[in-house]
Amino acid sequence: MTQSYDAIIIGAGHNGLVTAIRLADKGWKVLVLEKSSLPGGASKSYEITEPGFMHDIYAMNIGLFLGSSFYEKYRGELNRYDVEPVISNKPYASVFPDDTGIGAYQNRKEMYKSIAYHSSRDTYAWKELNDYFDKTSPYFMPLMQMELPSVQAGRHAWKVFRQLKMNGVLELGSHILQSPREFVDHWFENDKVKAMIVPWGFHLDFAPDVSNGAVFPFIESILNQRNGMAFSRGGVQRLINAMVGMVRAREGEVRTEAPVSKVLEKNGKAYGVVLENGEEIHADKAVIGNVTPSQMINRFLDKETLPAKYVQKAEKYQYGPGTMMIHLSLDAPLQWKAGEEYAEFAYIHIGPYVDDFARTYTQAMSGTLPDSPMLVVGQPDTIDPERSPAGKSTAWIQVRALPSHVKKDALGNIEPSSWNVIKEQYADRVMDKLSEYAPNAKEVIRNRVVLSPQDLEKDNPNLVGGDSVSGSHHMFQNYMFRPMPGYSRYETPIDQLYMVGAATWPGGGLNGTSGWLLADKLTSK
Template sequence: MAETFDAVLIGAGHNTLAAALHLAAKGWRVGVFEQAATAGGAVKTGEYTLPGFRHDWAAMNLSLFAGSPFFKAYGAELARHGCEFVPVDRPFASAFPDGTWAGVSTVSDETVAGFQALSPGDAAVWTELTSRFGAEAPHLFGLLGSEMKFRALAYFMFKTLRAKGVAGTLDLGRFLLSSPRAWLEETFAHPHIRALLGAWGMHLDFAPDVAGGAMFPYLEGMAGQAFGMVIGKGGADTVVKALVAAIIARGGRVETGATVTRILREGNRATGIELADGRRIMASRAVIAGTSPKGLRKLTGDTAPAFDRALDSFRHAPGTMMIHLALDGLPDWRAGEQLKRFAYVHLAPSLDQMARTYQQAQAGLLPDEPILVVGQPTAFDASRAPEGKHVLWVQVRMAPGTIAGDAKGEIAATDWAEAAEPFADRALAILEAHAPGTRAKILARRIVTPLELEADNPNLVGGDQVCGSHHLSQHFLFRPARGHADGSTPVANLHLTGAAVWPGAGTGAGPGFLLARKLAGT
């Protein structure tokens, strides 16, 4: 006889786990079924190079999770199950080819002094922006935390009009529609400061000239100054292990190595799932799919023509290559020893270079000068490596999921099995130029190609770590499809969650928590 749960959830990413925990707390019996051997999706940690060296597979920055409404509600419970963070006072910096650097830290005088050395005018602008952040933050975070329905948007607009007036509301609207370049060039004079902040847009598929991307460099800069960053104690998987333990403690189940082959339906109502081993798991109240839009289509088949077309045409961002390094010591940064004290060091020298790299990857080319996000977690959490040793988390952006050629004309291979090593060497040559001697410190390395990221987690289509572009045509009310930004589908009792659903990518668990609150009625 088939086993029955109130809610059956497909995939054990942090959004589905957050949804499962909230529903379990509201008295629902939940079952989570994950195809991979380990729960967590892109948020997991392992010894991918050498024993004792713990590397975050994809996500490293847990600030959004730690600051989320979900964690506010369940943080104490997760802490009892072992969730622990490490605070970071120097969240990010950028190093530049001319030997200079700029960074953002929670010590405002330190940030301003660095900006002052580059541009006194920009230092003054930064000081003004940070002084106003407390007044602006509620509007932006209010938008990002709102249900994406017309009624919720109308209420948000009403509150904004009351607080900011017509002129202020129009200015906010213009800002939300602006590209990173438009806002950065209007606001700052020095190209290095523009690049320092503009690099954050690339994390969410907002190249410098993509409309709607200005908010993310602004928020990351302001939040980095105000709050810093947090990473997981011992690894990002601290949140996943705690979520799983909390769900089990509340009577739920989280089963890994359980591939879902289809969603069961009776007429236009979802009734459960079928697993690869032939088992049928029934759901009396909800089936929640933590999948990509195309992944949902594979499990459901046809539903409603307009919805199916939206899922079929859902666009993904260019991919990412990960390079995990076990090191004998942190990089010796040419721009200054101070860079060893930052969690992230971006190697993205200019807005023009970022735009070029993005266009090359969009065209299927291996970029001639990829952008590097160099994570130094052991600068803050020594537990991730043996004493005196370090791990380096290198995110190579952008990298095409399907290779059409090489923008530099050096790599002939068009399959990742052969292109991975030379492309990784290109990326590490950039790191070596900024931190001479780093190659000599490498004890072991593990390259993870875009296709390996997708094989491990099918939601990362072509290595797209944000599960879909956040461009305006695919964001807000349109993520993943008009009328379905709340995770609803045309099939009764079937819901979609994860980064492909509003409010989108990141570790904040917003899609899962918003959906679970809607289903539970609170």
Template sequence: MPDAVVIGAGPNGLVAANVLADHGWSVDVLEAEAEPGGAVRSDRGVHPDHISDLCSSFYPLAAASPVVRSLRLHEWGLRWSHAPAVVAHPLTDGRCAVLERDAGRTAAGLDAFAPGDGDAWEELCALWDRIGAEALRALFTPFPPVRAGLRLAARLRGPEGLRLLRTALLPTRRMGEETFAGEGGRLLLAGNALHADLAPESALGGGFGWLLCMLAQSVGYPVPAGGAGALTEVLVRRLAERGGTVRCGRRVVEVEVRRGRAYGVRTDGGETVRARRAVLADVSAPALYGGLVGWEHLPGRLREDLGRFQWDFGTVKVDWALDRPVPWTAEGASRAGTVHLADGVDGLTRFAAQIAMGLVPDRPFLVMGQMTTADPSRSPAGTESAWAYTHVPQTVAGDAGPDGISGAWTDGDRQRMADRVEEVVERYAPGFRATVLARRVLAPPALEALDANLHGGALNGGTSALHQQLLFRPVPGAGRPGTPVRGLYLASASAHPGGGVHGAPGANAARAALRAERVDLRRLRPL
């Protein structure tokens, strides 16, 4: 009987297991799929000479996360690789906003859009240098972040702190207009915010866009050398050296609850695995509550609140094996690992509005990855392993374009959507289609089949909007990983602080289990 059972071997589940193992707990991780990793996996399924990441690729949050850093994964072989430039946003007129590895070069590029915008960028960087470390500690600890919050407040007293809070809550459009005179800086903010589901007019979008921009400037957008799966392999290897186990092909179908406490789990193969101390669930909140745990074990109000749970946008991802680099018109895009493609901030607003109406966008905003540019081991010299993803509605009401994409995601839907994505790339890189050796299209059902937490292609375990963050995540009054069932902890991106590969939900759940064990031991001591 292990001390803890962890449901799911995604990054949060593996981080949770490692944290518990570091404290001497025996841990059994049960993964439904045939291999571990969840959304952090890679393969050669597009072309045998090209390594493709199945879901996620760039990991600024992991590189900056105090949680991941504390695991010292480099000692188990993890190596980060970087593209020459971090993020680029080309425009059809040949201009290109480029977030360089060096802040001074980024600032100089933004000055080309409007004099003075470089100074504005460097002011944002100087503020991050002052508060970034404490802000990350506050973000990655359970809500409310008491210690980190007090240290952060000490650095920003009175009106200065209120101004920062206001800025963090701004929509990206408003933050961009207040900060930059030109389009370049505004595009970097808004494009990064739409890595989640935060439209240019969404509250909190400015803060999220600024966070990702500052991480890009301070730690870059690194990738694991050899493929995203290398990060998973290191987490599994580290856990094994500490006595933990990962067993794949074990789909948990029930958390066993007796007298209000989790005692273990049952798999679809009929196996029962008891847990001496805790069960940690790296599954979505809707899959846990009313799914793995029956409603008879949960308060009625939770069922009502969870009925209002909102998923983030769906996703379609296209992977390519290219016989040469992307033929960008704008030179800056050729040096960047990540490229954003949209016709300005207005184009991003139009895109998000179409999704809000349930329409498949006719001009999709693309987040594009040039993986060989970021890591030369991904494909032969002179070629490129690339991908692009775009968002679509969770429930499709119609197609804003002319192709009749239905949202059933048949092969016809997938191919028409991939063609639409390629049309966007062609506008900025004429001749792109001639470079394609092979492509793979992953629509929402395929992404969910790869990882059940990617419900309908949702990448963040639930919307990143303000109404489902902090103490509202996953439902009002939450913010901490504990659940109404004693000994059961929510360890997925549905828990605070949400999506991204940073390990915080898993680490928070593990630490909550450790604290609960210490409290129980104190209660057993004689007075």
């Protein structure tokens, strides 16, 4: 007999789990199907280098999640599942070739002191920027937790216009539409202060000269400084496992190693899925894909049954540059030339400067291996001793940005080939760069595991070409245009078939918003 549920969710990423929990709370019978043996999607952790060393494999920062509607409502329940955020009061820093650095401190006086070391004028600029954030964020931040477009968002936009008036709205729009370089040039004078802020754009695909790329550095540089850098104690998998437990506690099901091969639809209406093993499962109310548009049409649907324009838009959905992840188990923490205190920062960005970020992006997008990629060096042990044995350490290195398919090497030292062939060579280049700033890096390595852009996509099909945020966030494909015009409200042309996840508004990051909004939408009908 064919099993039947109210809703089937394809993919146990955090947005899929948020959807399942919210629907189950409303009395829906839910089933989550995950192709991998481990739930979490791009938010998972395990001992990838060696036993005793716990690594967040992809996403590590849970700051957006802590600010989500989901966390606000379910914080107590998550705590009962042993979920505990750990917060670094030294959230991020940048280091430079002259053996100096600049760090963001949660303590306001320390923050001013850090900036003043490089530019006394920029301490005032930082205060002015923070004041401007306080003035404007109550107007633009709520939009990040609303459907776009929607009546609710329209009412909020009208409220913004009434409160800020025409000139205020135009000024805010001008700042948000700036590129990261234009944004920091407007506010700051010192190149190192600028280099502390711009890298936050690179956590998505906002290179220094991408219009509208200022929005993420604006938000993240301030909120991470104020709130501190947040990780999940013991690894982000503990958070994911708690959410799986919450689904099951509500009599929902989560099945791993259960890859879906096809979404069943008839007369323009989705009614279930078929697994790769041939099992057919029905859904009475909704099939929800925590997937990207190109995957939806290429893996799960028959294109012939879809509107031609939808297929065309989905096939043209654009992905950003690739990412490499390097995980290190270490005999001792990294020692930074910039000073002993830099071993205490949660994230270290190494560009070093804005021009370097820009060159890296241009090279990556042209298919060229960058001569000196941007590195995000995560040091989770600074606030979470559970990550490694006493006296040992781990390092989490995100390499941004890289070509998905390599055509040439900027230095001419690596013969273009598939990532499977060249990833260790390129990781050596990364380690050479890291060693320029942390000289003991190579000496203290116990084990190294390299995940290339190709590895990222193999592990998680949403990370096409190694794009760690499941699709470009440039303005043509963001806001009410995400994932594509006409389909920004989590719907598809197929009745009862929906999408959530990083490919939908509000995009990448561990925020849980799309799952929350879709679940509330479905249960309010």
